[in-house]
Amino acid sequence: MWNVRVVVAAALLVAAIVSVSWVGARGQADAEPGFEVPRAPVAQQPAARQAVPVPDAGAAEQVRSAPQGRVIARGPAMVADEIASHTDRAPLIRLTISGDFPVRSLDYTVLVDGQAVGRGIPTEDLNAIRVALPQPRTGAVVSYRYGDGQATTVGPLKVEGK
Numbered sequence: 001m002w003n004v005r006v007v008v009a010a011a012l013l014v015a016a017i018v019s020v021s022w023v024g025a026r027g028q029a030d031a032e033p034g035f036e037v038p039r040a041p042v043a044q045q046p047a048a049r050q051a052v053p054v055p056d057a058g059a060a061e062q063v064r065s066a067p068q069g070r071v072i073a074r075g076p077a078m079v080a081d082e083i084a085s086h087t088d089r090a091p092l093i094r095l096t097i098s099g100d101f102p103v104r105s106l107d108y109t110v111l112v113d114g115q116a117v118g119r120g121i122p123t124e125d126l127n128a129i130r131v132a133l134p135q136p137r138t139g140a141v142v143s144y145r146y147g148d149g150q151a152t153t154v155g156p157l158k159v160e161g162k
Helices: 002-030 057-065
Strands: 070-075 078-083 092-098 108-112 115-122 128-132 141-146 152-156
Touching (some): 057 128, 092 141
8 A cells, every 4th residue: 555655646746747847848938939038147138238248257257256466447436456367368457346236137237438348247245346347548437237227337447657
């Protein structure tokens, strides 16, 4: 009798798994054409919106966790420093923007003079985001936004020694 109960329970479990898989597959098939659910950290951008550069995994890890390098620019609540590259390329320039950056389903987009330069990588304590930056220039206005929201202006950069 005990064996019969185990077999019946196993059969019910298999039936439940199969039916849940089938219902999930039907839900995907019934979704609107072209509809995609955004997934962090690389969410799909609407076609009308500017594409945001995504760093390769190695560069992203360096931007997130490399020790402080030589500071080359500053601004309100931000600092740009050179960090060593693991390749033969020139050092990476990393911009760190301080603030409150809670984990959310989409990444923050960092903009310089209104142009997206990359996706902000949160620090471990979530009190800053970091991004690889092209060569900074004095007066460049840095801002960030979440999703399609309004951009929050951080302020202008000032290159050190200039």
